[in-house]
Amino acid sequence: MTASDSDFEVLVRSALRPVEPPEELAGRLEDALVNLTEMAADELESWELGAMRDPRNWVRPVAAVVVGATAGTALMVLRVRSRRRAQSTGLRRAVGRTARDAAEQARRAVSPR
Amino acid sequence: MEEAKPKAQLDREFSDLYRAHLRDVYSYSYYRIGNHHDAEDLTEQTFLQAYRHFERAQRESDGRPLRPWLIRIAHNLAANYYRDRSRKPTSALEDAGVVPAPHDTERVVEGRDDLKRILTGVDQLPDDRREALIMRFALAMDNREIARAMGRSDGATKVLIHRAIRQLEEIVAQDGGEPVAHEDRKG
Numbered sequence: 424m425t426a427s428d429s430d431f432e433v434l435v436r437s438a439l440r441p442v443e444p445p446e447e448l449a450g451r452l453e454d455a456l457v458n459l460t461e462m463a464a465d466e467l468e469s470w471e472l473g474a475m476r477d478p479r480n481w482v483r484p485v486a487a488v489v490v491g492a493t494a495g496t497a498l499m500v501l502r503v504r505s506r507r508r509a510q511s512t513g514l515r516r517a518v519g520r521t522a523r524d525a526a527e528q529a530r531r532a533v534s535p536r
Numbered sequence: 537m538e539e540a541k542p543k544a545q546l547d548r549e550f551s552d553l554y555r556a557h558l559r560d561v562y563s564y565s566y567y568r569i570g571n572h573h574d575a576e577d578l579t580e581q582t583f584l585q586a587y588r589h590f591e592r593a594q595r596e597s598d599g600r601p602l603r604p605w606l607i608r609i610a611h612n613l614a615a616n617y618y619r620d621r622s623r624k625p626t627s628a629l630e631d632a633g634v635v636p637a638p639h640d641t642e643r644v645v646e647g648r649d650d651l652k653r654i655l656t657g658v659d660q661l662p663d664d665r666r667e668a669l670i671m672r673f674a675l676a677m678d679n680r681e682i683a684r685a686m687g688r689s690d691g692a693t694k695v696l697i698h699r700a701i702r703q704l705e706e707i708v709a710q711d712g713g714e715p716v717a718h719e720d721r722k723g
Binding site: 431432434435436437438439440441442443444445448449451452453455456459460 | 547550551554558559560562563566567572575576579580583584587650651654655658669670673674675676701704705
């Protein structure tokens with residue numbers, strides 16, 4: 424690599440700088456991820472009640488218990504950050520939208536195969 | 537049989553991944569799509585997809601970094617974006633220069649005309665070359681990571697990047713009528 428090649432690459436690096444995501448996006452995404460975890464747990468809980476009679480499904484409720492016990496803490500850091508953002512910026516519209524997305528994702532994630 | 541990780545651990549690891557690479561995915565999306573609005577959507581969808589498949593990706597990654605996997609998801613979603621809407625980047629990245637540079641190693645850029653010519657040139661590159669340069673320069677990925685993200689061999693990726701830089705230099709030189717003059721921007 425020549426000196427002039429290196430100079431040009433420095434210039435390209437300056438042009439293609441990393442782009443900081445808008446704070447609004449981070450808040451929306453964090454809400455979506457927290458909702459995704461919680462809704463997955465809720466759906467597992469509902470599923471558990473209906474499936475307990477079938478011994479073939481007894482493994483799944485054990486997983487649901489684990490999820491239920493931990494979902495509130497696993498993404499706690501994100502939740503705290505996202506609540507702070509929501510309070511300060513009032514992103515109700517965005518949160519509603521991602522909650523719907525999260526519900527759809529959660530349904531797919533927990534649907535029996 | 538491989539034992540599944542506890543859900544809490546997976547979520548914690550996914551949170552770490554998200555925090556470490558949100559800016560990477562957003563930068564990639566922005567330079568790929570060309571406007572902030574769609575870049576936000578693409579970033580959001582990328583992480584939701586990644587969450588769904590995180591456990592499997594971890595299992596199959598064999599301990600290797602997951603950033604190439606994330607970028608590959610964004611790449612596939614961007615391809616769908618163009619296919620569905622039959623459109624190409626529209627803003628020619630013209631406002632990228634006013635986005636605050638998060639790296640403290642990057643100084644406030646002077647010679648903005650040079651940079652605009654480079655961004656215009658990047659936009660004219662074939663898709664694979666443009667993507668390789670975005671990963672190399674905006675995301676600071678090394679050749680191996682780029683190779684994994686693009687599904688190519690390390691050698692082919694090295695050649696691709698080399699050719700992309702050469703082609704970009706030619707485009708910029710032709711566009712500006714003279715080679716881009718380098719000003720020392722290192723501190």
